[in-house]
Amino acid sequence: MNVADIVQAMFGGLSQYGEILALVSNSVWAGAVLGLVGGLIGVFVMQRDMAFAVHGISELSFAGAAVALLVGVDVVTGSIVGSLIAAAIIGWLGARARDRNSIIGVLMPFGLGIGILCLSLYNGRAAGRFSLLTGQIVSVQSEQLGWLTGICALVLIGLLVIWRPLRFDSLDPQSAAARGVPTVGVSFAFMLLLGLVVAVAVHIIGALLVMALVVTPAAAAMRVRSGPLAVPVLAAVFGVVSAVGGILLAVMGTLPVSPYITTVSFVIYLVCRAIGSRRDRIVRSTSSSATAVPQP
Amino acid sequence: MTSPADASAAAPRLRIRGAGIRRDDRELWSGLDLDVAPGELVAVLGPSGSGKTTLLRAILGLQELSEGTVEAVGQPVRRRGNRRVGYLPQARPLPPETPLRGRDLVTLGVDGHRFGFPIPRRGDRARVSALIEAVGAGSFADRPAGTLSGGEQQRLRVGQALADDPRLLLCDEPLTSLDLANQQAVVELIDRHRRTGAGALPVTHDINPVLDIVDRILYLANGRFTLGTPREVLTTRVLSDLYGVPVFVSEVGGRLVVVGAPDAESAAHHHDGPEGEGAA
Numbered sequence: 001m002n003v004a005d006i007v008q009a010m011f012g013g014l015s016q017y018g019e020i021l022a023l024v025s026n027s028v029w030a031g032a033v034l035g036l037v038g039g040l041i042g043v044f045v046m047q048r049d050m051a052f053a054v055h056g057i058s059e060l061s062f063a064g065a066a067v068a069l070l071v072g073v074d075v076v077t078g079s080i081v082g083s084l085i086a087a088a089i090i091g092w093l094g095a096r097a098r099d100r101n102s103i104i105g106v107l108m109p110f111g112l113g114i115g116i117l118c119l120s121l122y123n124g125r126a127a128g129r130f131s132l133l134t135g136q137i138v139s140v141q142s143e144q145l146g147w148l149t150g151i152c153a154l155v156l157i158g159l160l161v162i163w164r165p166l167r168f169d170s171l172d173p174q175s176a177a178a179r180g181v182p183t184v185g186v187s188f189a190f191m192l193l194l195g196l197v198v199a200v201a202v203h204i205i206g207a208l209l210v211m212a213l214v215v216t217p218a219a220a221a222m223r224v225r226s227g228p229l230a231v232p233v234l235a236a237v238f239g240v241v242s243a244v245g246g247i248l249l250a251v252m253g254t255l256p257v258s259p260y261i262t263t264v265s266f267v268i269y270l271v272c273r274a275i276g277s278r279r280d281r282i283v284r285s286t287s288s289s290a291t292a293v294p295q296p
Numbered sequence: 297m298t299s300p301a302d303a304s305a306a307a308p309r310l311r312i313r314g315a316g317i318r319r320d321d322r323e324l325w326s327g328l329d330l331d332v333a334p335g336e337l338v339a340v341l342g343p344s345g346s347g348k349t350t351l352l353r354a355i356l357g358l359q360e361l362s363e364g365t366v367e368a369v370g371q372p373v374r375r376r377g378n379r380r381v382g383y384l385p386q387a388r389p390l391p392p393e394t395p396l397r398g399r400d401l402v403t404l405g406v407d408g409h410r411f412g413f414p415i416p417r418r419g420d421r422a423r424v425s426a427l428i429e430a431v432g433a434g435s436f437a438d439r440p441a442g443t444l445s446g447g448e449q450q451r452l453r454v455g456q457a458l459a460d461d462p463r464l465l466l467c468d469e470p471l472t473s474l475d476l477a478n479q480q481a482v483v484e485l486i487d488r489h490r491r492t493g494a495g496a497l498p499v500t501h502d503i504n505p506v507l508d509i510v511d512r513i514l515y516l517a518n519g520r521f522t523l524g525t526p527r528e529v530l531t532t533r534v535l536s537d538l539y540g541v542p543v544f545v546s547e548v549g550g551r552l553v554v555v556g557a558p559d560a561e562s563a564a565h566h567h568d569g570p571e572g573e574g575a576a
Contacts, residue, residue: 161412178385226395
C-alpha cells in the first residue's frame with residue numbers, strides 16, 4: 001500500500017462528503033448520545049476503580065451478541081442480555097475490589113471464547129462477524145440505531161436520578177450507609193446502567209474498544225478539573241467530541257470508524273494530561289512558596 | 297413543671313440495653329447497658345478486634361444485634377442508617393484525582409442521600425457555607441478535595457457529619473494519622489458540638505488527645521466491658537481484671553500509657569515462636 005492508496009482510503013470520499021453525511025446522520029446521533037452518557041458514567045467508573053470491570057462486561061456483551069447472531073435473534077438484545085448478566089455477576093460477587101478483579105479475570109476469557117466460537121459457527125455475511133469486536137457503527141441498521149439511542153437516553157435519566165447517592169457511595173460508602181443511602185441498591189443500579197451503556201458501546205465502537213468512550217474521556221476530564229459539575233460536563237463533552245469527531249473523520253474515507261474514535265479520545269487524554277501536570281507543578285510551587293513566607 | 301422540650305433535652309441521646317453481638321461464634325461483647333446523656337462524651341476504648349466499630353455500626357442500624365436493644369436520639373434503631381445521628385468515619389486520605397472540591401464533601405452530608413435529578417434546593421448552599429464556617433474550613437473549601445491535607449479533609453468530614461445538627465455524634469478513630477495541631481482542632485470541634493447538648497461517642501485507641509473532654513469511658517476487652525470515669529477505669533487493677541492478665545497503667549510525661557494489654561485476636565491463640573526451639 002503506497003501513500004496514494006492511504007490517502008485514497010482516508011480521504012477518498014471527500015468529494016461526496018455531503019451525501020455520505022446524510023446517509024450516516026443517524027449514526028452520528030447515536031455516537032453523540034453514547035459519547036455523552038459514556039463520559040458521564042465514566043466519572044463514576046473512575047471513582048469506583050472499575051475500568052477493568054468495563055472491559056469484562058464488554059467481552060460478555062460481545063459473547064451475548066455472538067450467540068444471538070448464531071441462533072438468529074436480535075443482536076442488540078443479545079449484547080444487552082450478555083452485558084446485564086456480566087454486570088449483575090460482577091456487582092453481586094465483586095463488592096470488594098480484589099474479589100472483583102479476580103472474578104472479571106475469570107469471566108472475560110470465557111466470554112471472549114464463547115463469542116469467538118459462535119462467530120466461527122456462524123455462516124452468514126462475513127462482514128458482520130468481527131464488527132462486534134472492533135465496531136462498525138455505519139453498518140448498524142437504522143432501526144437498531146433507534147434502540148441504541150433510546151437505551152442511552154434511559155441510562156442518562158437513571159444516572160441523573162441516582163446521581164447524588166451514587167456520588168456519596170463512590171466517595172465514602174461507610175458514611176453514605178450511615179446516612180441512610182441504600183448502598184447495595186445504588187451499587188447494583190449503577191452496575192445495571194453500566195451494563196446497558198457497555199452493550200450500546202459494543203455496537204458503536206466494538207467490544208475491544210469500549211473503554212475509549214467509557215473510561216478515557218472521564219480520565220481526561222479528571223486530569224484538568226476537580227469540580228463536581230466541571231468534571232462530568234467536561235467528560236461528556238470529550239465523549240461527544242471523540243465519538244462524533246471519529247465518525248465524521250472516518251466517513252471521509254473507507255477505513256473503519258473505531259480507530260478514529262479511539263485516536264481522538266486518546267489525543268484528548270494526552271492534551272489533558274499535559275495541561276494537568278503543568279497545573280500540578282504550578283500548584284506545588286505556589287503552595288511551597290506560601291509555606292516559605294512565614295519563616296524568617 | 298417541665299415542658300416537652302425540656303423532657304426531650306433530658307432524655308438520653310443513646311440508650312443501650314442488654315446488647316450483645318456474636319460474630320463467627322465469638323462473642324464480641326454482651327450484656328451491654330449504656331446511656332449517653334445530652335452533652336455527655338463517652339469514649340470507647342479497647343484493643344483492636346474488641347468490637348468498637350461494630351458497636352457504632354449497631355447504633356447506626358448497619359449491624360444487627362444478637363441480643364438487646366438500641367435507642368438512638370429517642371427512637372429504636374430499626375432501619376439501616378440514620379440521618380439524625382452524625383457519623384465521622386476513620387480518616388482515610390482521598391485519592392488525588394477525586395472529582396470534588398473540599399466544599400462538596402460537606403455538600404454530600406446535606407444532599408448525598410437524596411434521589412432524583414440533582415437540582416440544588418433553596419437553602420442548601422447557605423447550609424453548606426454555614427457548616428464550612430463552623431468547622432473553620434473556609435480558607436481551603438474551594439480547593440480540590442484530593443489535594444487537601446489529612447487534617448483539612450477531616451475537618452470537612454466533621455462538617456459533613458454535622459449536616460443535620462445531629463443530637464448524637466459517633467466518631468470512629470477520628471484522630472488517626474492526624475498531626476497534633478489537627479488532632480486538637482478535631483477534638484475541639486467534637487467538644488464544641490457536644491456542648492450544644494448532643495451526646496458524643498468517639499471510638500479511639502489512644503485516650504490522651506481526648507482525655508480532657510471525656511466524661512466517661514467504655515472499655516471493651518476480652519468479650520467484656522467496663523464503664524466509668526477515666527479515673528475509675530484507667531487503673532492497673534481495673535484493666536488487669538478486664539483483660540485477665542496483668543496490665544499496667546502509668547503516667548509518662550503527662551500521658552497515660554497502658555502497658556501489656558494483649559490484642560483481642562492475638563490473645564486468643566498464643567503459641568511458642570520458632571526462636572524458642574532454636575534456643576534449645
